[in-house]
Structure formats: structure tokens, C-alpha cells
Amino acid sequence: MSIRYTMRQLEYLVAVGEAGGIVAAAQQVNVTAPSISAGISHLENELGVQLFVRHHAQGLTPTLAGRKLLDHAQMVLRQAAALRDLAGELSGQVRGPLAIGCLSTFAQVVLPGLRRSFVADYPEVISQLEADQPELFSLLRQARIDVALTYDLNLPADLKFFPMLELPPLVAVAPDHPFADRAEVSVEELAPLPLVLLDLPLSADYFLSFFAQKSLRANIAERTRDMAVARSLVANGFGYSIFNIRPLNDLAPDGQPLRFIPLAGHPRPMKMGMLMNTSLDRSSLHKAFLDAAKAWISTNSGRITGGRIQGSKAGKQP
Structure with missing residues (x-):
């Protein structure tokens, strides 16, 4: 008896295995949760094995058979992608x-x-x-x-x-900041002043490294993981910040103006x-x-x- 399943159903299988749940998998592959659930059920019926253990309100865990089939499903999807790419190269199309x-x-x-x-x-x-x-x-x-x-x-x-x-680092300040009209500003001058730190993984370490290289410590007054929030805090006088991306119109999201000043000393861009x-x-x-x-x-x-x-x-x- 032949086993019938689609490549899309294999994608559902891999998505559920990676996401650990139907809803998260549905968001990942941009389909409805019932479609994911129906696809997994179809695969289980066709293959004759249980792929996942259902936990009430705690997602799904692959069974031993499910983990093995997940590995093969990923391999099949990679091979299908390679076949598609080869067809595109032979036809001169990028697909x-x-x-x-x-x-x-x-x-x-x-x-x-x-x-x-x-x-x-x-x-x-x-x-x-x-x-x-x-x-x-x-x-x-x-x-x-x-x-x-x-x-x-x-x-x-x-x-x-x-x-x-x-993208070299730039110091962002409010228009009434003492450094607003400066051509450049040094780390030594900034160190004692309040810093609004863009506190993202690795990015924060990069910004703080400018101070560490001078054996200084930044005076962190505010932390945020949102660049838009950081810009608005700066524009409203809560401190300066350091960015590598500069908005074209030099305005914070709340409409308040900003000034951007090069950091002196040629720090690593x-x-x-x-x-x-x-x-x-x-x-x-x-x-x-x-x-x-x-x-x-x-x-x-x-x-x-x-x-x-x-x-x-x-x-x-x-």
C-alpha cells in the first residue's frame, strides 16, 4: 500500500518539531492552526506512527519515532530545495x-x-x-x-x-545638551554624563567597550531594548545615547529633535x-x-x- 503525503505536510512536521506547538508552528509557516493539526494527523495516519505526545496547554513533544522522522523530513525538504534550485539554474531562472x-x-x-x-x-x-x-x-x-x-x-x-x-558610532543628544553644537565628542567627556543604553545582546557590549578601552565606566541612567524608545528618551533630556544608524530627519518618534555628533578617536565602526x-x-x-x-x-x-x-x-x- 502506498503512503501519500505532501511536501507541505512535511513542512508542518518540521515546524511543529522546531516550535514545540501547533500555534507557534502555524505562525512560523503562515497558515492556520487547524491546517497544521490536520496535516500532522494525516501524516500519523499515513505513516502509522505517533509523531508527537500532546500535552494539555504545554505544547507537543516528539516521540522517538517522531524525532527520527523529523530528521528525515528535514533532509527531504533540503533535497527538494536543491532540486528546485537545480531546475532554476538549468532553466536560467532564480526561483x-x-x-x-x-x-x-x-x-x-x-x-x-x-x-x-x-x-x-x-x-x-x-x-x-x-x-x-x-x-x-x-x-x-x-x-x-x-x-x-x-x-x-x-x-x-x-x-x-x-x-x-x-557605520561609525554617533552620539545622540537633545538640542539643549551642552555638546549639541560640538563637531565631535570624546569618551572621556561622555563618561560622567547619563547614558541611555540601547541594551540589546552584543550591541550593549559594543557601546560599553568604548569606555572600557579607556579604563572608564559609563554612567548608565536608562536602559531600553527599543531604539525608538532610546531616541525619545534622549530627545526629552534623559541623557545621551550611542547609535550606528541615524534617522534621516533627525527626529525622535515623538517628534522631538535630536543632534548627532561623531565620537572622537576613530572607534571601531x-x-x-x-x-x-x-x-x-x-x-x-x-x-x-x-x-x-x-x-x-x-x-x-x-x-x-x-x-x-x-x-x-x-x-x-x-
Whole structure:
């Protein structure tokens, strides 16, 4: 008797195995929870084994058979993707879905425009996910995303980084701050003043390293994981902050103005680029997206950096 199942049902199986529950898996693959549940039940009936143990209000746990079949399902899906890529190369077409991860601090500035330019040439299914740096590493290793746009922060050896744009750190202050009209400001001058720290994994260590290198300690007055909140706190006088991405209009989200000043001493800039898993072969789609990202970021570098650096001679933007 033949066993009948679809590739989509295998995707449901893998999603449930990774997410640990029906609802989370449904969000991951963008279908309804009943569709996931029906797909898993169909697979169990067709294969004649129980794939998951159902826990009331605690998700699902793979059985021993389920774990073995999960490994094979992932292999089948990878082979199917390779077959699709090979067909695309033979036909001269770039095809297939692409899952993009992006560092949450600059996703709003980069990802929508980049996606729009890419789908204009390759109208395939693209999904996106915003996360912090450690989460992006994990998502790449789990093959839940194909590529990640991020910074060169604490990059592990098993992931390959393609740098695209350097972003030096900038000090953000309110217009009435004593340093607002300065051409640059040093770490020594900043150390005693209240800092609004963008407290994201790895990013916070990067900002605080400027002080540690001078044997200084930053005076952290506020912490937030949201860049928009940090900008509004700064604009309302709660302290200064340090960013690598500058808004084009120099306004906080609540409409209050900001000033951006270069940090003196040539501190290490962040490098924005593309991160990929070195254990997986890059498909023609991955290569096309990498090339498209390089071109788009190069063309829009002024928008990403917020244009020219504002110092004492730059004045207010019109």
C-alpha cells in the first residue's frame, strides 16, 4: 500500500518539531492552526506512527519515532530545495521561497526597501523576521531563515559574513545638551554624563567597550531594548545615547529633535552585511539576493547613514 503525503505536510512536521506547538508552528509557516493539526494527523495516519505526545496547554513533544522522522523530513525538504534550485539554474531562472532575518535595530530602515527592489526582479515568496544577534545565529543554524542582514558582532566561525557598509558610532543628544553644537565628542567627556543604553545582546557590549578601552565606566541612567524608545528618551533630556544608524530627519518618534555628533578617536565602526550558514550550499536564489543586497545598500548608503554627519558647522537640517 502506498503512503501519500505532501511536501507541505512535511513542512508542518518540521515546524511543529522546531516550535514545540501547533500555534507557534502555524505562525512560523503562515497558515492556520487547524491546517497544521490536520496535516500532522494525516501524516500519523499515513505513516502509522505517533509523531508527537500532546500535552494539555504545554505544547507537543516528539516521540522517538517522531524525532527520527523529523530528521528525515528535514533532509527531504533540503533535497527538494536543491532540486528546485537545480531546475532554476538549468532553466536560467532564480526561483523559490526565501526567508530573510534582519537585526531589529535597523530592519525598518533597510529591509522593506531592499525587499521591494528584489521582488521587482524575482517575484517569489519572501518572508522576513526581525531578531537580535544571538537569535539570528540560532535561526540560521536551524535553517528557519536562509540569510540574515546584521552587524559583524561576535560572529561565530560556522557562519559566513559578507560586509557591505561601515557605520561609525554617533552620539545622540537633545538640542539643549551642552555638546549639541560640538563637531565631535570624546569618551572621556561622555563618561560622567547619563547614558541611555540601547541594551540589546552584543550591541550593549559594543557601546560599553568604548569606555572600557579607556579604563572608564559609563554612567548608565536608562536602559531600553527599543531604539525608538532610546531616541525619545534622549530627545526629552534623559541623557545621551550611542547609535550606528541615524534617522534621516533627525527626529525622535515623538517628534522631538535630536543632534548627532561623531565620537572622537576613530572607534571601531559596525559593519553591516549579510550572514549565511557555511554548512549549506548557497543556491542561485541566495546568490541573487546577496548581489541585490550589495547593490541596494551601496545605492542607498546615504539614506541608511542619515546623510552627512551633523557637527557644529552642519547646522540644522531643513
